[in-house]
């Protein structure tokens with residue numbers, strides 16, 4: 570915890586911590602320091618590869634490990650190059666849509682690829 574927390578309501582620098590809460594003596598605002606900290610560590614938007622490089626639509630990537638394809642006996646081998654990826658929102662983490670030669674359309678997780 571930092572002792573330089575500013576009041577989010579009035580920007581006073583004299584806020585103090587009272588158990589789980591921060592309290593501002595100037596305007597009386599109370600807030601949870603834990604929530605503030607969580608907001609600061611939220612991941613930034615954007616899809617990144619295994620090395621933390623930003624990916625974009627149309628990029629080529631290389632699969633870094635063998636990936637079993639759900640519902641099939643096929644395996645995407647580590648080292649496979651995938652061209653023309655398309656980024657997508659995916660609640661299950663498969664945030665890359667692509668087409669792989671010999672396998673077809675599929676979804677990948679960005680953590681298992683690196684930018685080619």
Ligand SMILES: [Zn+2]
Nearest residue numbers: 576579593596
């Ligand atoms: Zn205040």
